[in-house]
Amino acid sequence: MTTPAVPDSRVPEAVHRRRWVILGVLMLSLLIVVLDNSILNVAIKTISTPAPTGLGATQSELEWAINAYTLVFAGLLFTSGLLGDRLGRKKVLLGGLALFGVGSALAAFSGSPEQLIAFRAVMGLGAAFVMPATLAVLMNVFERDEQPKAIGLWAGGVGIAIAIGPITGGALLDHFWWGSVFLVNVPIVITAIGLMLVLVPDSRDPRPGRIDPVGVVLSVVGLVLLVYGIIKGGQLADFTDATVVATMAAGLAVLVGFVWYEKRSDHPSIDVTYFKNRVFSAAMGAIALVFFGLMGVTFFAVFYTQTVRGYTPLQTGLLMLPLAVSQLVFSPRARLAVDRFGNKATTTAGMLTLAATLVAFATLEADTPIWILEVIFFLMGAGMAHVMTPTSVVIMQTLPREKAGSASALSNTFRQVGGAMGIAVLGSVLSSVYRSGIEDKLAAAPAGLRHTAGESIEATLAVAAKLGPEGRALVEPAHDAFLHAMHVTALCGAGVALVGAVVVGLFLPGRNPTPQDQKGEGTELVGSER
Structure with missing residues (x-):
């Protein structure tokens, strides 16, 4: 373990002593950012239900409710990283948390899908200042030899949020209105701000970049x-x-x-010369592709479990628990696989595992034993953990410590853009294939409602309910059309994961870079930055 006695230590002794407590506070801040999306995953069906139960949001409005957050988040991450480098990461982190809390409270009381989309954008603005600052502070309170372990635990915080988010969301929806899944963020924000004021040190880049x-x-x-x-x-x-x-x-x-x-x-937002380094580019691409698959899968998995299988939101949250537990277990331990097998083998195996689980999704039917879904989720989490931890370490150690905010922002930008594109692309594949499968079954629906009824399974079932006994004949075709659309969508996601496996297999290093290698890479990148 690193000690403050190391002559060239850049971490003050007082900070070094409480570094693990600081990591806990940073993980709490990260938790609320990830928790919000994982809670929303089980709430999207409820929000799509007509008022007063939900907002009656269409599938495209649901996609925008998710992507309004992720696109603002992704678009401002790099600028927020630069502001943290310039103004101080602690100040930016506190401001981001406060804004996220305000946006959460407003989203909870949205009166329409359009308002929800707007307030989700406000939440994304706050989150953009939170996530890169947490990783940048981490890089400044841990010495280099402890950074991989700390990053692994930090990544495990994502697993914790994924674990408790759906369960918390399901429990809230069983007892309260849909807005409670956003309002729950507020007390967590207040707690995180209080702990941060007391424990977390401030840091900044002595030569920060200019805003773009x-x-x-x-x-x-x-x-x-x-x-x-x-x-x-x-x-x-x-x-x-x-x-x-x-x-x-x-x-x-x-x-x-x-x-x-x-x-x-x-003074670019993104220094594109960083991407001349093939290792750096491959790691960024892997992160984007992993979240492309994950966000697309969770979007349609909720409709599979709740609409086709008939599970409640709380039961759906519990069904997703293996995904989160697996990430929580394997994220801190993935570095051990890297030490033994190298980045290339570990990350390629992770991407192939993710692809295999997506193929397995294409085999699920309405009566498939539910334990098979649980195994799929567990293996998916294991695959993700063995991609995210090694690629995060590669990215963060490629740039010098002073640019930790920039490296974190880049990593999270690609994560969020990948997730947004996953929801948009896979969600559109789902919608398009579903419409093709259900259109010829909608003859019983009024002409004016046929287009709306064909947009999603929830829309079809809502029209079927309005038609009364005549509409019952639409239920089974809607389920069949959705399952076919889900199978096609899952196979598309698997294809994307296979592309990711090829990329990391070709370009990631086969072993951890030595200190001499890292020094050479850092010199090259810093030189290009200047």
């Missing part, structure tokens, strides 16, 4: 346009529609313009 407002606007606008086009295409089940094509093309054009601008800016 043009880059922020370009990245957010480009991502929103692209995701809007993808979601709209799924909603219409027609990706050749002129509006869909134009919106997606505009989004891609703006993102290309963003990269062009960043390459020529003397």
Whole structure:
């Protein structure tokens, strides 16, 4: 274990002594950011239910309720990292927590899907200042030889949040209205702020970068346009529609313009020269692809368990427990696999495991024994843990300590963009395939409701309920169409995971870099940064 007596230690002795307590406070702050999305996963069906039980949100509105958070989060992560480097990570972390708490309270009392989407964006703004600051503070209170262990525990905090989020959300929905899944964030925020004021030290970069407002606007606008086009295409089940094509093309054009601008800016939001390092690029890609698959799966898994299988929100939360427990168990231990087998073998095995679990999802039917789903979730968590921990360590140790905020922001940007794209792309595949499967069964529905009824299984069942006895004939076809759509969507996710396995298998190192290797890489990257 590192001790304060190390001559070149850069961590003050008083901070070093309480570093593990500080890590606990940082994990609590991280927990609320992740907890919100994991709680929302079991609440989306309730929110899609007509008032007064829910808000009557359509599938596309549900996707936007999730993506409004993730896109704002992703678009501002790098800027928030720079602000933390400049103003002090503790100050930025406290401000982000406070804003997240306010956004949560407002979201809890939303009166329409549109209000919920707007307040979720506010929550994403607050979260953007929380997550990179937690990892940046971590990197500044632990010495280099303890950083992999600390990052593993930090990543395990994600597992804790994934574990308690669905269960907490299910319990709240069993006893309170849907808004309680957001209101529960407020007391956690207050507790985290109090502990942080007392325990967490402040730190900053002595040579922070300049803020890049043009880059922020370009990245957010480009991502929103692209995701809007993808979601709209799924909603219409027609990706050749002129509006869909134009919106997606505009989004891609703006993102290309963003990269062009960043390459020529003397203070870019994202220093694209970092990506000349193939190891760094492969690690970033792996993170994005893992969350692409995870967020897409959890989006349709809730409808499978609650709508097709008939489980309550609380039971659904409990069914997701193996996914979280597996991450919690394996995230801190994944570094041991890296020490023995190397980054390449460990991460490739993790991606292949994730791909296999997605293929297994394509075999689930309405009467599949539920223990099979539990095994799938457990293996999925194990696969994720053996990707996230090694890639996080590679990314954080590629840049010097002073740029910890930037490295954390980049990592989390790719995580959130990957998740947003997973929900948009896989959600659109689900919607498009479902509509194709159910359209010819909707003859009994009024002509004006047929388009709406074909958007999702919840919409079909809502129309069926309005039709009374005539609508009962729609229930079984709706279930069958959803299962087929889920199978196709899962196989698409598996294909993405296989691409990730190829990327990390080709470009990640086969062993942990030695201190000499790291020194060489750090010099190269810092040089390119200047």
